[in-house]
Amino acid sequence: MTIEEAQKKVDQWIKTFGVRYFSELTNMACLTEEVGELARIIARKYGDQSFKSGEKEDLSDExxxxxxxxxxxxxxxxxxxxxxxxxxxDKKTKRDAKRHLDNPKLK
Known part of the structure; x- marks a missing residue:
């Protein structure tokens, strides 16, 4: 699925099942919440925290x-x-064409 197709499919789903889009502010809050859920899984899977009983571990879902x-x-x-x-x-290529290649921290 292309990004364009995904945008169209989400729009169609919202119009069919979602009644309407939540407000932009609500969706921004939802996005922040979802990023937090991903961060929690990464902290437990790759960081120093452990999973709680019954806690989901699915990075792909988040x-x-x-x-x-x-x-x-x-x-x-x-x-x-x-x-x-x-x-x-384009922006990153112009701005960072040599930046990362020349970064001794990445060697």
Whole structure:
């Protein structure tokens, strides 16, 4: 599935099952919540914390939730994520063309 297809599928799902998009502010709060859930799993899986009994460990589920809410925000604010990602690649390539290659910390 392309990013464009994902944006269309999320929009169709919202219109079919979701009644309407939550407000942008609510979706921003939801996005923050989902990032926190991903952070909790990473802290337990790769950090020093341990999982609590019954706590879910599925990184892919949390990443998908983040992507879902991000796509919702993009749709409701008129952002074409494919175009935005292309522009981000261009920006980073121009800005960081040698930066990381020349970083002795990454050797």
């Amino acid at each position: 990443m998908a939730d983040i992507l879902w809410v991000l796509i919702c925000l993009a749709n409701q604010t008129g952002v074409d994520l494919t175009d935005a990602l292309k522009k981000s690649f």
